[in-house]
Amino acid sequence: MSSEMQTESPVDWSTWTAEIPATLMFIVRDGEVLLIEKLTGIGQGKVNGPGGKIDPGETASQAIVRECQEELHIIPLNPVKVGELHFAMSDIPDIHCHVFIASEFEGEPTPTREANPMWTPIDEVPYEKMWEDDRHWLPQVLNGDIFNGRFQFEKEEILWQDVVFGETARDLWSGDRVC
Numbered sequence: 001m002s003s004e005m006q007t008e009s010p011v012d013w014s015t016w017t018a019e020i021p022a023t024l025m026f027i028v029r030d031g032e033v034l035l036i037e038k039l040t041g042i043g044q045g046k047v048n049g050p051g052g053k054i055d056p057g058e059t060a061s062q063a064i065v066r067e068c069q070e071e072l073h074i075i076p077l078n079p080v081k082v083g084e085l086h087f088a089m090s091d092i093p094d095i096h097c098h099v100f101i102a103s104e105f106e107g108e109p110t111p112t113r114e115a116n117p118m119w120t121p122i123d124e125v126p127y128e129k130m131w132e133d134d135r136h137w138l139p140q141v142l143n144g145d146i147f148n149g150r151f152q153f154e155k156e157e158i159l160w161q162d163v164v165f166g167e168t169a170r171d172l173w174s175g176d177r178v179c
Contacts, residue, residue: 009160011088011152018086018096023064024051025076025100026141033122033142036071036115042092047129050115051097060098071115074107076100083137083147084173090154096174101141132158140165148172 026049027034035047050071054063061079068076085097109117120126122142127135133151140147148169152160164172 007160009088009150009152009162011150011160013086013150016086016088016094019093020095021054021060022052022095022097023054023060023067023100024049024085024097025064025068025079025102026138027074027076027102027105028122028142029103031122032119033125034072034109035118035120035125037118038115040114042095043131046131047118047126048131048134054098061100064098064100068105071112072107072117073110073112074105076102077104077106078102081173082141082145083149083169085133085137086148086150087133088150088152099141099147132156133161136161137163137165146170 034049036050038044038046038048041052050068051064052067052071054060058066060081064079065076068074079100079102081098082101083099085095085099087095087097089095111117125138125142133149137147137149145165146167146169147163147165149163150161151158
């Protein structure tokens with residue numbers, strides 16, 4: 001992380017809107033989390049959870065199930081929303097991401113042209129191979145917390161961040177609406 005992180009956001013978050021509504025899923029069971037090596041699209045080459053863009057007419061909950069089917073050939077059961085991410089980006093369109101967690105799924109995680117699945121012990125999550133923001137919220141999510149995060153990126157470096165945990169975070173969520 002840069003030692004020159006800004007203390008105030010240059011983004012007016014009260015009027016900010018994202019161009020890309022998206023989802024992200026973390027399936028956790030037996031002390032492990034199902035991660036993927038992303039093979040295509042935004043974040044190609046990084047490790048993350050499965051997820052992707054919300055299609056027109058879809059809710060975030062519907063989109064995360066579809067994305068898990070497309071990327072890993074699995075169906076998450078009873079996904080629970082645990083957070084929202086708001087990314088003001090310098091080199092790609094801004095993203096509003098709904099984050100989910102589940103403990104059960106149907107199917108067998110299978111490599112596809114989009115993703116290689118990898119079960120990872122929770123205490124060995126490879127944050128150095130992930131987006132820089134993940135280390136600021138994912139450990140708490142894997143520990144059962146909910147959150148709301150806002151990040152301003154310059155390419156792949158965080159310039160500014162604000163992450164809120166606990167029930168207060170839920171008040172900041174926009175719900176399934178695209179924003």
